[in-house]
Amino acid sequence: MSGNLQVLLLDDEPIVGRRLKPALAKIGCEVEVFENPEQALIRLGQKEFDVVVTDIRMDEIDGMQVLQFVRERWPRTNVIMITGYAMMSLAREAMEKGAFDFIAKPFKPDDLRRVIAKAARALGSEIDFDAAEVEKANG
Amino acid sequence: MPVIIVSADDFQQGREIAHRVAGVLGYRFLGRDLLARVAQEKQVSQQDLARALDEPPGLLSRRSRRQRLLSEIEAACLEQLLEDNVVAYGLAAHLYVRGVSHVLKVRIINEPEQRANILAQTGNIPLERARKLAQRQTGGERRWSQDAYQLDQTDPSLYDMVLSLGTLEQDKAVEIICDMVGYRKFQPMTYSRKCLRDKALAAQVRLALMERFPDIRVEANDGTVVAYIQSLKKDQRKKQEQVRQMAGELPGVRHVEVHVIRDYFGQAAQSSR
Numbered sequence: 460m461s462g463n464l465q466v467l468l469l470d471d472e473p474i475v476g477r478r479l480k481p482a483l484a485k486i487g488c489e490v491e492v493f494e495n496p497e498q499a500l501i502r503l504g505q506k507e508f509d510v511v512v513t514d515i516r517m518d519e520i521d522g523m524q525v526l527q528f529v530r531e532r533w534p535r536t537n538v539i540m541i542t543g544y545a546m547m548s549l550a551r552e553a554m555e556k557g558a559f560d561f562i563a564k565p566f567k568p569d570d571l572r573r574v575i576a577k578a579a580r581a582l583g584s585e586i587d588f589d590a591a592e593v594e595k596a597n598g
Numbered sequence: 599m600p601v602i603i604v605s606a607d608d609f610q611q612g613r614e615i616a617h618r619v620a621g622v623l624g625y626r627f628l629g630r631d632l633l634a635r636v637a638q639e640k641q642v643s644q645q646d647l648a649r650a651l652d653e654p655p656g657l658l659s660r661r662s663r664r665q666r667l668l669s670e671i672e673a674a675c676l677e678q679l680l681e682d683n684v685v686a687y688g689l690a691a692h693l694y695v696r697g698v699s700h701v702l703k704v705r706i707i708n709e710p711e712q713r714a715n716i717l718a719q720t721g722n723i724p725l726e727r728a729r730k731l732a733q734r735q736t737g738g739e740r741r742w743s744q745d746a747y748q749l750d751q752t753d754p755s756l757y758d759m760v761l762s763l764g765t766l767e768q769d770k771a772v773e774i775i776c777d778m779v780g781y782r783k784f785q786p787m788t789y790s791r792k793c794l795r796d797k798a799l800a801a802q803v804r805l806a807l808m809e810r811f812p813d814i815r816v817e818a819n820d821g822t823v824v825a826y827i828q829s830l831k832k833d834q835r836k837k838q839e840q841v842r843q844m845a846g847e848l849p850g851v852r853h854v855e856v857h858v859i860r861d862y863f864g865q866a867a868q869s870s871r
Contacts (some may be wrong), residue, residue: 550699550790551783561787574788 463489464579464586465506469499469525470514470541479512482568483575486586496520500528507533510559510578512571515542515549523556530557537578541566599625600784601794602685602775605692605751606706607736608716611763615706616687618772623779628678628686636674647671651690654742661745662812668746673805676798682786692756693747694801698793700786704775705757709764758784792820799823799850807844811837821852829858 466488468476476492483490488510493499496517503511503525511529515522526538537559542549545563553561559581560574579586602619606612613629620627630648637644650667668690675689679701692703708716710732717735718728736752743751754760759778761771778784800818807814807825815826823845829837838856845854 545789547697547699547790547793550787554699554785554787555781555783557782558787561789563789563792570788 463487464510464575464584465508466490466510466512466575467493467499467503467508468512469493469496469517469522470512471496471517472514475514475541479568479571482572486572486576488575488586496525500525503529503532508536509582509584510537510539510575512539512541512575515540515553516544523553526553526556526558535582537581539571539574539578541571599623599682600700600702600779600786601679601682601695601698602779603691603695603701603703604685604687604706604775605704605757606687607713607739607752608706608708609688611708611716611768612706613687615768615771615775616685618768619775620685622772622776623683623685625683625685626681628675628684628689630688632674632678632689633671636670639674640670642667642670651688652742654738654745665746665812666808669801669805669808673798673801676794676801680791680794680798690743690747690751693743693749693751695794695797696756698797699790700784701790701794702759702775702778702784703757704778705754705760706771707760707762707764709762712764796820803845803848803851806848807841810844811841814841821850822855823851823853824855824857826857826859829860831860834858 464487466483468479468490470476471494473494476494480490480492491502493502497520500520511525513522513525522540522542526540529536529538538557540553540558540561541564543564545561550561559578562570562574576586602625604612604616604619606615616629617627619625633644633647636642637647647667647670650664651671671689672694675686675691676695678684679686679691679695695701713732714725714729717723717731718725721728723731740750740752743749749756761774763771796818800816800823803818803823803825804814804816811827813828817824825841825845827837827841838858841856842854845851
């Protein structure tokens with residue numbers, strides 16, 4: 460892997476993308492945000508991302524379908540599932556289908572940054588998690 | 599890596615299997631040794647702790663003491679389970695670690711006749727007596743778990759897997775459990791670790807408060823603690839404040855919410871005086 464970590468973020472609530480995009484940019488991620496799963500799938504058909512972060516419960520296409528699509532098309536990509544409806548059965552299903560991690564909403568941007576850093580490490584890359592910390596400390 | 603919790607209808611067999619699984623996987627074995635540590639740290643008798651795990655309460659007056667002892671064990675056990683690579687046995691963890699996806703819960707059972715045979719051999723008693731004893735033990739297990747945790751620990755739906763030693767050799771049971779650990783769905787994730795941390799925090803808070811509020815129920819979510827207590831209307835504010843203060847001083851607690859369940863029986867008793 461070379462250059463910035465390529466991340467696709469899919470959540471049908473616009474606020475999630477608006478909050479997380481700058482938070483991930485601080486640790487050197489290049490983020491493409493989608494609110495529409497269909498458009499996200501079109502993009503995923505065109506480009507191999509390092510990490511995909513997807514909400515699970517969405518209209519028409521759900522996050523599990525996105526996970527399956529990515530696992531088949533880009534096996535190297537790490538998929539992180541986020542949901543406000545977390546429960547054990549759903550978490551197990553996601554992991555069984557190949558999710559890299561599963562996070563319950565609400566979460567802090569730092570929680571996702573930590574998981575993204577872990578996903579990057581799994582791909583053989585280090586991302587500067589401290590950069591965000593320094594920026595936060597400096598206000 | 600995951601946490602494995604083993605429960606069994608025959609204590610020795612279950613212990614042996616759990617111990618062997620830990621050995622094969624290179625995991626830590628968490629068993630009744632924990633009671634010695636709890637006894638020392640909390641200045642309680644190790645025998646009393648073991649009895650709380652094994653015997654149904656005989657008298658109503660002893661119930662609250664037993665619940666206190668079980669809460670000590672629960673809090674200590676959950677603390678240990680926060681670290682991965684653990685096989686737990688004999689601490690009733692299958693009854694209080696529920697809904698955590700990286701915890702694999704296994705129940706080991708014998709066929710009734712096989713169990714009677716074991717009891718007849720180990721106790722040197724006639725087979726017919728052993729059959730009755732086996733039935734009594736199963737009933738006792740059921741009563742104990744229902745009384746302590748409002749769950750029937752012989753219910754297969756509590757477990758991810760039930761293995762019968764009537765159809766499997768012990769070696770095979772060990773092998774199956776070790777294989778299951780490799781399944782992706784039992785791998786720890788951010789959410790499941792958080793669930794376990796929440797349970798550990800709730801257990802610590804409950805333990806700290808249960809002497810003053812014996813009927814307290816506690817839930818935790820990422821440092822926010824929600825406590826449910828019973829109270830008469832006139833004591834409500836005072837009790838809420840006490841809970842807030844006591845819980846708020848505990849490590850890991852960031853915010854405390856107290857909900858009061860009205861003590862109608864206490865209120866009726868007061869008004870009739």
